[in-house]
Each structure stands twice: as structure tokens, then as C-alpha cells.
Amino acid sequence: MKKLIQYIALSTLAIGGFSHAQVVEDFKPSSVNQPGKEYPQVNSERRVRVQILAPDAKYVQLDIGAVKYDLVKDENGVWTGESAPQDEGFHYYQLNIDGASVPDPGSLYFYGASRWGSGIEIPAHDQDFYALKNVPHGQVREHIYFSKTDNSMRRCFIYTPPCYNKDQNKRYPVLYLQHGGGENETGWSSQGRANLIMDNLIAEGKANPFIIVMDNGTWRMPERPQTAPGAERPRGAWPPAGWADGFMNVLTKDIIPMIDENYRTIANQQNRAMAGLSMGAMQTRVITLANSDLFSHVGMFSGGSISVEDVEKNPQFLKNVKVLFLSFGSKEVESGRYNLGSDPKSNVEELNKRGLKTHYYVSPGTDHEWQTWRRSLYQFAPLLFKN
Amino acid sequence: MKKLIQYIALSTLAIGGFSHAQVVEDFKPSSVNQPGKEYPQVNSERRVRVQILAPDAKYVQLDIGAVKYDLVKDENGVWTGESAPQDEGFHYYQLNIDGASVPDPGSLYFYGASRWGSGIEIPAHDQDFYALKNVPHGQVREHIYFSKTDNSMRRCFIYTPPCYNKDQNKRYPVLYLQHGGGENETGWSSQGRANLIMDNLIAEGKANPFIIVMDNGTWRMPERPQTAPGAERPRGAWPPAGWADGFMNVLTKDIIPMIDENYRTIANQQNRAMAGLSMGAMQTRVITLANSDLFSHVGMFSGGSISVEDVEKNPQFLKNVKVLFLSFGSKEVESGRYNLGSDPKSNVEELNKRGLKTHYYVSPGTDHEWQTWRRSLYQFAPLLFKN
Numbered sequence A, B: 001m002k003k004l005i006q007y008i009a010l011s012t013l014a015i016g017g018f019s020h021a022q023v024v025e026d027f028k029p030s031s032v033n034q035p036g037k038e039y040p041q042v043n044s045e046r047r048v049r050v051q052i053l054a055p056d057a058k059y060v061q062l063d064i065g066a067v068k069y070d071l072v073k074d075e076n077g078v079w080t081g082e083s084a085p086q087d088e089g090f091h092y093y094q095l096n097i098d099g100a101s102v103p104d105p106g107s108l109y110f111y112g113a114s115r116w117g118s119g120i121e122i123p124a125h126d127q128d129f130y131a132l133k134n135v136p137h138g139q140v141r142e143h144i145y146f147s148k149t150d151n152s153m154r155r156c157f158i159y160t161p162p163c164y165n166k167d168q169n170k171r172y173p174v175l176y177l178q179h180g181g182g183e184n185e186t187g188w189s190s191q192g193r194a195n196l197i198m199d200n201l202i203a204e205g206k207a208n209p210f211i212i213v214m215d216n217g218t219w220r221m222p223e224r225p226q227t228a229p230g231a232e233r234p235r236g237a238w239p240p241a242g243w244a245d246g247f248m249n250v251l252t253k254d255i256i257p258m259i260d261e262n263y264r265t266i267a268n269q270q271n272r273a274m275a276g277l278s279m280g281a282m283q284t285r286v287i288t289l290a291n292s293d294l295f296s297h298v299g300m301f302s303g304g305s306i307s308v309e310d311v312e313k314n315p316q317f318l319k320n321v322k323v324l325f326l327s328f329g330s331k332e333v334e335s336g337r338y339n340l341g342s343d344p345k346s347n348v349e350e351l352n353k354r355g356l357k358t359h360y361y362v363s364p365g366t367d368h369e370w371q372t373w374r375r376s377l378y379q380f381a382p383l384l385f386k387n
Helices: A002-014 A016-022 A194-203 A241-262 A279-290 A308-313 A315-320 A330-335 A344-353 A370-383 B002-014 B016-022 B194-203 B241-262 B279-290 B308-313 B315-320 B330-335 B344-353 B370-383
Strands: A048-053 A060-064 A067-070 A078-082 A089-097 A100-102 A109-112 A115-122 A139-147 A152-160 A174-178 A211-214 A272-277 A297-301 A323-329 A358-363 B048-053 B060-064 B067-070 B078-082 B089-097 B100-102 B109-112 B115-122 B139-147 B152-160 B174-178 B211-214 B272-277 B297-301 B323-329 B358-363
Touching: A048 A060, A048 A089, A048 B100, A060 A078, A067 A078, A089 A109, A089 A370, A089 B100, A100 B048, A100 B089, A100 B100, A139 A241, A152 A194, A152 A241, A174 A241, A174 A279, A194 A211, A194 A370, A211 A241, A241 A279, A272 A279, A272 A370, A279 A297, A297 A370, A308 A315, A308 A344, A323 A330, A323 A344, A323 A370, A330 A358, A344 A358, A358 A370, B048 B060, B048 B089, B060 B078, B067 B078, B089 B109, B089 B370, B139 B241, B152 B194, B152 B241, B174 B241, B174 B279, B194 B211, B194 B370, B211 B241, B241 B279, B272 B279, B272 B370, B279 B297, B297 B370, B308 B315, B308 B344, B323 B330, B323 B344, B323 B370, B330 B358, B344 B358, B358 B370
Parallel strands: A174 A211, A174 A272, A272 A297, A297 A323, A323 A358, B174 B211, B174 B272, B272 B297, B297 B323, B323 B358
Antiparallel strands: A048 A078, A060 A067, A060 A089, A089 A100, A089 A115, A109 A115, A139 A152, A139 B139, A152 A211, B048 B078, B060 B067, B060 B089, B089 B100, B089 B115, B109 B115, B139 B152, B152 B211
């Protein structure tokens, strides 16, 4: 991806002012624009075009995918410009106006990269699975509660399936679903579209209905251990095993009992799952290895693996866990990032050999980004609670 | 308010570069900042101070309360500046960077003035009534549905009181609560804090628990009738009586039946209320005058009055409606805006004389803004459903 961007950036530079001639002029407003806003836009090449009035600015840039693209000013003080083609799906971005990094006033805002900021949706070939359709819809509920462990008021979001309000006697399994680093409890039901993915899966009969709990797993990471300059960092030493303890304690001591008290759950291990993306996957690993008496189904999206050593050290995990699901974006696999040093596919084969029913999914053409995680949930959900 | 600002602006100009000497240096981060952000801040004079890195900008301004305040740049390219004192409560604002109007990357974002943008909270002497406390909390649910009348997928937010999930047999009255012009279905439970106001009132035993439905009442207003230049605009001709029909049809034909089907409501006129702020108050007037068989309690916040003529033309309204509540900010009353030409207090007296039990509330020291409306809900809610 980076190479491609560099190549395009260089070739654009090479032809100077004619760069616009390369761009296919079929831009349409992004589906996550603010009401009535014409910009940002996306074209069939998956380029992002932004536009903003800034009559007295020296320069304006579009900052997306860790690349800054210069905009061009017209006689009315309106700046316009576009990016290289982006991956399908959702991306965070921002504008840079004379050195100030600010949200684009045309877009909706999403929490990621440790800030509320602009997001854009690149139409995907498979976007139907997370589209808003006229099917029965579940609800996403903001749930405020006091955590004794954390000694603070906290907030989570709860997805209840479409049928939840119909039969007041029916009880449901629960998936605890975590966001990534720099994100929060809003991510999965906003840019993640977890509710729409579930509504569509349930409408098609492809997944059993269950409750999803999305809480805030942001926890202070310990400092990386200091090593002498040039020395190799000790493998597996960071993040340390105890890192997820803060959220683990809140989850097991406060959140799960609170959910079982307030919702019609089936409150047992067979009907409880945990999954997460990136940092949330690493938390899922630590928390479910330590608590396989609580969780029967485990999903890790773009956040490493359960290793053969993990399973050997935790035989009860092998005994208790019915389904393990591991996934990555294909560009993550290609680049070798985020799999913590081991080849994920051969690891999956080893786990299956040892009797841990492990599913492996690679999202085609995507990186460490929300399209990978939407697809991961879409693949994971139908595997859950098939009793 | 405008006069005060002009006076301060002039006096600040008069003493030139010494304007900072006037400012009390006890600024604290706003309570609605993004996590970890130090700016924007508010001081004990209720001034707003913003700060942003913009090393290459020619000028940066804070745009709040329809006044633009110049920021000053330091040697690191960081711009800082503050506003004149603001009213207590919540305000929308934005930054202007070399002519570009953008959200402040330090604040949370709220929908108002027809855009998602920055908001700030000026601590109020009475902020306790909408504070987040360790009391039982209700939920705010995002509810997606298909509207046959509007032929589209729509979304509303539903507040269910803290006890709603406890006793599955108990049924509740419903308040339909509308936002103002340029706002949407998120306003009341975000900047309006309707859920926290209700949680606190219920915890103190001051209000009966009820469900609140917050939908999107944004509807295209017809053009104002053209009048000859200089000619007086015909009184009462705008907005025309039919203006609220779009939302009225969706509310009465789709939303109310959908709510009564999906929630444990007491589905009758005695247990159904409607209220709104500004445009939402004007919609409440039109909709409840035409449908007093559906609503028994009516609240209009900063959006005119039910007139004696209204009541005379609609005798069934007088017969059916148990409580009418009218409110304004004191600065609205002083300026004479938003009461559509009649003195609200004498109008209230006339209505009471005719047998319509009408309450009148004036929020001290506030204008056409959310603090007025938070206080209005706080005053209105205890009057509801006292059967």
C-alpha cells in the first residue's frame, strides 16, 4: 500500500500540474457526509476528494492513510484536492490548514486515533452485508453504570437483537466485543456497523440472535521495558501478561454481572463469547486464557493469535473453548505486521491438530482497518452459539 | 446580550494590547472536551479560551455567540485567545483559521446550526440537576425503523427510565420531545441531557417515570411569502398552519403506533405528552391543536404560545388538554424575540381564565439556548402524568 502510494505520489509529481488529468471524474458524496454536504467525495478509483473554503490560507492538505495531499485554491478561495486510491471501507482522515490539523466540516465524526475526527466510507464490492436495509432492526442502547472496581461512572453500548422486545420470556447469549487502541465504546456500532451486520445476518437466517456488549477497554499500557541501544527487545515481553488486568477486572467483576442482571441473558459459559480487534484482540487473548470458565467462543481480529504454547500452558482453555476465530487483513499478512512474529496459518493448523476448533479468515485487499473487522464479525457471528 | 458583547468588545479595543490583563486566570478544561484534551477552557468569568497549533496561519479566531474573537500566536505557532463572558450552560462554537470555519479538535461535537460542530459547557450555578451522578440510570436507545409515510428508513432515540428493565409487566406514559431548527434527534439526549435530568428527577422522587421519544422533526419550511419592499409582513401568515404536516403525519401515523407496539406504553391520550423547543415548540403547537385526542400534556419551550384565538378556534383542545407549559429564557423575554408578538405572561393569564391550566416559566439569565431548555424540561417533567 505504502509503495503504491509512493509510486503514485512520484508519478504525480513527475507530470506536475497535469495530475488532475489522471483522476476519473465520477466523484459522489461520501455516505457518511453530514446532512446536505457535497464534500468529501469518492470516485470509482476509490480516491477521496475534499473541498473547503479557506480564502486566506497559504496551504491546505488532505491527510489520509498517513499521507498528506496538497489541495489547490481557486479564485473564490475554495481549496480542492484528492488522494491516491484508498482501500475499500472506512478510513479516518483530517485536514491540515496552514499547519493546523482539524476535522473536515463536511464529514461525520468518529472516535479513532485517540480523537473524534473525520471519517470516510469507500464503497466496497461487498458493502451489502453492512448496509442499512428495511429488515427488522435491533437496538443499540447507551447504558450508564457505576463500576466499583474502577470506582467511576462508566458507559457501554448494548446491541439487543430485533426479536428482543417481542417475547419477554426469551433469553439470549452474549458477545463481549472490544474496540482497538485509540478507539472507544462507540466504534463497533458506529464505523464498525456491528448492529447492521447482525440485523442483516439475522434477517437472512445466517446467525443466531445474541446480545452484544461494547464497553471501553482503554487502559494505560505499561511502559515498554528499556533495552540497551541496539540490543534486541526480548520477545513476548511486551505487552506483559498482566497488562489487560485493569479491563479484565472491570469486565469480570462489574460488567458481566451487571449485564446478566439487567438483560435477559443465558448467563453461562456456553452462551458467552468474547472478541476484539487489534488491542481488543490482545485483551481477548489475555482475558479468555485466564477465564475460559466464563467464555466458550473467542474471536481475535488483527491482534495476534493464541499460540500452541498458550494452549499448552492453559489446558483448561483447550477443554473449555468451543470455537476460536482468528482473522487478519490480507495486507497485514503480506506485511507481516500484527501477527506477533508467528505465521498465523500454520499456527491455526497446529491448534486444530491439538483439538482446538480454530477458524482462520483473511479479508481480501484490506489492511489494519475497519473493513477487515466488519468482515471478521460477519464471518465470526454465524459460528457463535450453535448448540 | 449583543449590547453587552459590543460594550466589552469596545472597551477591550479601547485599552488595546492590555486586554489580557482583564482576564481572570483560573481557566479549567471544559467538561465536554475530548478525552485528554486541555483546551477549550472556561474561567470563573465564564470566558471561553481556545488554543490550537497553526504555525503557518495568518489569523485564527474563536467564533462563539455570533462574535469572532482574535487569537494571538506565540513563538511555537500556538494560537490562544478568549471570548467575552458567556451565559451559563451549553453553546455551539467554531474556529476560523485563515477564513476556514472548522470544528475545534479539542471539543466533543454536537449537532446544531445545521452541522456537527464544537460545543462548550459553561458551568452553571444550578448544574447539579443535569449532572451525571451515581443514581439508577435509564437507557437511551437508538431505534431504527421504516416509515411508510416518509417512505424511508428513519431513526429515533428512546429514553426508558431506570425501572423499565426491572418489572417486565409495568407500563409507562410517553413524552414526545422535539429539538429545534438546525438540530436533530440526538440533541435532547446529548447537549440537552434529557436522560440525566430525568434520572436525577426520578431518583429524588420529583417526577413520575415515563418514556421519552426523540425523533427528527426537520422538515422543509415553505418559503416566506413575498411582500413589497417596506410593506409590513402579514401577521401570523408564516409559518403557515400546514407547515408541520410532514412531521405530524409521520408522528401520528408511524411513530406513535411503532412506539406503542415496541415499548410497554400506556397507549392512551391521558398518558401521552408532546413538547419541543423553538421549531419543535411551534410543531408541538400545530400538532397538539390538531390532535388533542392524542395528547393531554403540552410543553412549548422558546417557541411562542398557544393563543386565546387558538383555544377559541379549537374548543376540543381546551377540553382535552390537562396541562399546558410555556417557557422562555429571560433574555428572550427582554428582547421580545420568539414570543411571536404577544406578551407571554398576560397570554398565560388569559388561558388560565378560560380554564386551560397553563404554567409559565422564565429561565433566569439565559437566552434562546440549551440552558433554557434543560431548565424547561426540569420544570415541565414533574407536571406530567400526575393522575
